[in-house]
Amino acid sequence: MSAGRTLWAGLRLLDRQLVDRNGRMAGCVDDLELATTEDGQHLYVSAILSGPGALAQRLRRRRYGSWMRGVHALVSPGEGDPTRIAFNLVSDIGDHITVAADHEELGSASAERWVRDHVIAHIPGSGHAPE
């Protein structure tokens, strides 16, 4: 393997703001998923994990983290692991991390979408919010 760009994960990636392709905030980097290379000799960063469940697991609140991930998966059916953002969606790493996806497409926003559709939308007058 040839030398490439280097960075420290804790210093440069963890807790960074995620920004979508339109410049909207899309959560924070709460953890990173590591995968093994085909030869089994190395680990590489395969995904960003973002959301309360991911953060709780990082803070060693594993039972709470598993529960939060379960709730998160419940309100975001069909999205797989809602906290996972594949690293190939990353388009820039700087003061913040830009992902080449829309805020609405990201699983980290699924709980927000569920509350919007199932709670806020049923409040009388909520349809006039932008006015």
Place this chain on the structure above:
Amino acid sequence: MRLSELMHAHVIDPDCNDLGSVDDVRLVQDGPVLQPFGAAFRVDGLVLGRRAIGTRLGYYRGDVVGPWLLRALFRRLQRRAKYVPWEAVQTWDGDVVRIATRGNQLGLPPEPAGAGERP
């Protein structure tokens, strides 16, 4: 596997000495290709020792020169830091990383991609 499982894991050398916990993980962008991002960030090694605070405050590269007491403190922490190349890791079972290299043979961590500069 998660990065958080690796961070704060204790590193044990062949003589069963506890060398401290993993404070940061150095990544190099030369892993498998993830289109359209490019080469993935590969885990190159583990940084041991409480040095990240000084780095975040800009003391590592000498950009910040005072107060002298803090500078002296962070320099001292920097001298204690050690770097474990990933090739030296034998096993990792979550809370404990066992390495094949003795603690006194480990070197200082390479310079990070800059405190206060874009990576």
